[in-house]
Amino acid sequence: MIQRVSELEHEPIVGKFYLVPCVKYAHGRWIPIIGPEHDDADYINVPQRHFHQDLRFLSDHEITTYLERYARIAVSCSPEQLSMTKILFASRLQHRTPVERKVKCRRSMSDFPMIISLLPAPWFEELEKAYSKQKLSCLRCPHRGMPLNGIPVKDSKVTCPGHGLQFNINTGELVSRL
Ligand code: FES
Numbered sequence: 001m002i003q004r005v006s007e008l009e010h011e012p013i014v015g016k017f018y019l020v021p022c023v024k025y026a027h028g029r030w031i032p033i034i035g036p037e038h039d040d041a042d043y044i045n046v047p048q049r050h051f052h053q054d055l056r057f058l059s060d061h062e063i064t065t066y067l068e069r070y071a072r073i074a075v076s077c078s079p080e081q082l083s084m085t086k087i088l089f090a091s092r093l094q095h096r097t098p099v100e101r102k103v104k105c106r107r108s109m110s111d112f113p114m115i116i117s118l119l120p121a122p123w124f125e126e127l128e129k130a131y132s133k134q135k136l137s138c139l140r141c142p143h144r145g146m147p148l149n150g151i152p153v154k155d156s157k158v159t160c161p162g163h164g165l166q167f168n169i170n171t172g173e174l175v176s177r178l
Helices: 060-065 069-075 122-130
Strands: 017-025 030-040 046-053 087-089 093-104 157-159 166-168
Touching (some): 030 093, 046 093
Antiparallel strands (some): 017 093
């Protein structure tokens, strides 16, 4: 039986297939996503509705192909760092209601962004401040509801692949990265 990625208690195993929510891009290809459709008009200045691609389930080709230019501007980072944050604008999707599909796990999830100190991202400080008193609930990020089950835990901390907030996995409290 193929396990749902939404029900993982540990990281997915590289090389193994999982049922992963996917949306259909304009060219007809199904792209694995993580978390709900949302906008980031506040703090991050991305007003368009979008999904985040689940990089654990993308091929190397897909990682380098479906790049949204706006995302690069929003976070002002290099393509390598951007690969941690790739988004899909909902307006460009043929099918925007996520559908579970069988997809192979290609890699572990990396921290977002890999080296946050390299990012000239003033929005991150504001985001942390705004959510400093909020907690993880049922392993869902309080910001946009990104699921954090199956995301690597290091030193009891889990980093949301959405926009980088970090939480103590035991207490649920936000841990500042700045
Ligand atoms: S969804 Fe934005 S930091 Fe978690």
